[in-house]
Amino acid sequence: MNQNQIEIVDPTRLRASLQCLRYYYWEHERNIIPIKPRMPLIHGIGIHDTLEAHYHGASLGAALQKYDKIWDEEVVPYQNEMSDEDPKRNPRRWAETFILYRQRYKIEPFEVLILPNGKPAIEVPFFLPLTKDLALAGIIDLIIKYLGQIMLVDHKTTSYLNQKWIRSFNPNHQFSAYLLAANELLKPTRPITTLLVNAIKVHATDNRLEAMFDRIPTTRTPNQLIQFKEEMIAWWTYSVRAARKSGSWPRNDDRCERWPESCVYKDLCTELEVDYRKLIPSPTIYKIKQWNPIVRLQEHGLQLPDGVVII
Secondary structure (H helix, E strand, O other): OOOOEEEEEOHHHHHHHHHOHHHHHHHHHOOEEEOOOOHHHHHHHHHHHHHHHHHOOOOHHHHHHHHHHHHHHHOHHHHHHOOOOOOOOOHHHHHHHHHHHHHHOOOOOOEEOEOOOOOEOEEEEEEEEEEOOEEEEEEEEEEEEEOOEEEEEEEEEEOOOOHHHHHOOOOOHHHHHHHHHHHHHHOOOOOOOEEEEEEEEOOOOOOOHHHHEEEEEEEOOHHHHHHHHHHHHHHHHHHHHHHHHHOOOOOOHHHOOOOOOOOOOHHHHOOOOOOHHHOOOOOOOEEEOOOOHHHHHHHOOOOOOOOOEEO
């Protein structure tokens, strides 16, 4: 690995590896994912694209077209293979929720920050070198001015807008990563310590404004962000890269039944006849699709430093 070759760690890869190294192996080393659409992921991407258009000033219809585009690409081709439609995650239900969102936040209490390049800080891509061969990358949903401070906003959907969910905000690697990147790249005169979680409840029938939406702050001190950076580098070096070097990806069996359903890779992990590293999954259940965060970042205007090669 020479000085120009850099491996990317983004919140998606980091989350997968922290939950289970074997899960990370299937999804990001082998690039194996289920053919059946993963509705929470697809719904979340559609909502993010809708809100990006919304904060750029798009009309209701134009913003919802962003969700429809994701749905048409990721769900429609597989509808014949799916069971009943998810009543909480579909274009009709999101349209109802988004109309309520626009009512709830008809007048926003914050101002979207204007970046040095003159663009509004909406879906801001970042690329932050951590070591000579590792970089943190991702997209910050919004950077705002609010209550006299610069803050970040991250859009999050949840089925349970309760205290247990709110307690999961700290520690939370994704939020820490965004705050670390914003501080190191923007270099503000005052540290950016607050991220507002723009919470949107995913529910089939609830239309109460007070129950559907909330804006919840989570904070990090500069010292906490320094510790997070150290932990992230150590984890990637001594867990992910060590597993890759050894060729052995340990399972975290505590996670097998803690997903919304059983882990999508459980059948592969419990295969008896073949070493999992030599296993060829059924093409009727799984497909090959690489997660490449740089593509989405470049679509949002990211320019990599000269000479950098992503591996």
